[in-house]
Amino acid sequence: MDTENFDALLTDEGRQLLDEVRGLTPNAELAAATRLRRAHPPELVSAAIGQERLRQRARAKFGADAERMFFTPDGVEQATRSSVADLRAARFAALGVRRLADLCGGIGGDAIALARAGISVLAVDRDPLTCAVAAANAAALGLADRIEVRRADVTETDTSGFDAVFTDPARRGARGRIFDPEAYSPPLSWAIGAGRSARFGALKVAPGIPHEAVPEDAEAEWVSDGGDVKEAVLWFGTGAEHPHRATLLPGGHTLTGGRLPDVAAGPVRRYLYEPDGAVIRAHLVAETAELLGDATLLDPHIAYLTSDTLTRTPFATPYEITDVLPFNVKKLRALVRERQLGTLTIKKRGFAVEPDELRKKLRPEGVNSAVIVLTRIGTAPMMLLGRGLPV
Incomplete structure (x- = not known):
């Protein structure tokens, strides 16, 4: 889908089609497409059906919001699930953050959570379709007054004047998952610098990041949801006493530490x-x-x-x-x-x-x-x- 087809979904005709295909099952797609193409442009019908498919996939991450939101295939795959984004947004709000630059903002999953926590967000991404989707999501959820979407290169974005910077580098390329942090887009070293540039910073990284790659001035937090580890985040400026944090959802249970000696081994007990x-x-x-x-x-x-x-x-x-x-x-x-x-x-x-x-x-x-x-x-x-x- 390109920006032209996506913009057509935002018209009255496009929204009518989205309502008509809501809840469409895969087995019924062919018959529905044949019927709808008699009254609507084929490209618009295909875009609407594709969007409904993405919304159904996105419900696992966004719950009921997914029915009003818009997605791209990569956006569904890479977006932060709402429970994890809400956790991070609540921590930024508790730190007193009021203005935040969301770099590599994607379709707006984190920006939505931040805006709902009362934070004004500048969401930056370089892909025109992704930016159009993020802006549409902010409008669909009534958050357009708190989220500014800007198409730009994050490495050229001025973040001065913001209380915090959050960066979510792309960790997938044309060949799949990227394991070298310096091959992220933008690279880990640049994102660390961005995290240090404001009073508070957070940088989303792969859960498998080697501990030796975590900067000494960062607090590393690993987050699981329902027992599955979803992400790791490097926090800057929090003044955390302990270098490591594990947070479990649902419930928000948090364990900190990282300096105790290794546990002794012993026999199997009850x-x-x-x-x-x-x-x-x-x-x-x-x-x-x-x-x-x-x-x-x-x-x-x-x-x-x-x-x-x-x-x-x-x-x-x-x-x-x-x-x-x-x-x-x-x-x-x-x-x-x-x-x-x-x-x-x-x-x-x-x-x-x-x-x-x-x-x-x-x-x-x-x-x-x-x-x-x-x-x-x-x-x-x-x-x-x-x-x-x-x-």
Whole structure:
């Protein structure tokens, strides 16, 4: 879709078509397109149907707002989900930010959250279609008075006079995901400089960023939503006491630290704890072990904790362990059959076996359920059987 076709969607005829195709299922697209093309230009019909497809995909990130918003394929893929954007916007607002430059603003996901938090936003992007979509989204959600969309090169944008700068560099290229931070667009080093240029700065990076690439004056935050790590952000100017932060959504639970010594390893005990992915990425397993009291690691190199005591924390999921055995498929299949296990939750860490392949070999059948943890203790592959615990 180009800007001309997109602009046509904003006309009365385009909006009428969008209303007509709302909720259209893939199986009904061909018949609907044939019918609508009798009364409307074919290009406009195709654009409307394509936009409805994107809106349906975007609901996972934007909820009910997606029905009023506009998207591009890359925009849906790369936009920050609203829950994560709301979290960041709330932190900027709590820091006293009132004017913010959103560099590489995309279709406006972050700008929308920031504007709703009471912050005036300059959203900058160099792609004309992306800018048109961002402006349309600001208008559709009643936020045009708080969001200025500007088509420009972010490296040439004057951000003086803004309380904060947020940068979300492109981390995908023509060949897919970019792993070298200096190959981001703009490069990580430039974005770090932009983050330092204002009173407060934030820079979105890949969750897998090496800790040695985090500047000493930055606070690194890893964010998970529903147990999935969504992003990492480098914060500047926050005066954070601790260099690392893990934040879990929903709920906004936050764990900070990064300076405790490594946790000792010990034998498997009654309870196994699986730290949240953001906790692991932030290297805050030791802080989680401290919250659990007497927890130790199963293995010095694997992020499973164990304890004799059940302690509830949002930062780790507990399981009660009933069996600890050397890994053996035949033995495991016999246990599954003997205990009538029909529902298996298979987890692994430091283990080469794929859960789906193992599940086929085990042929689970029955009314009971179990958790199977595949891991390595020292050089020995092990299987731990247990059960999930009620929240």
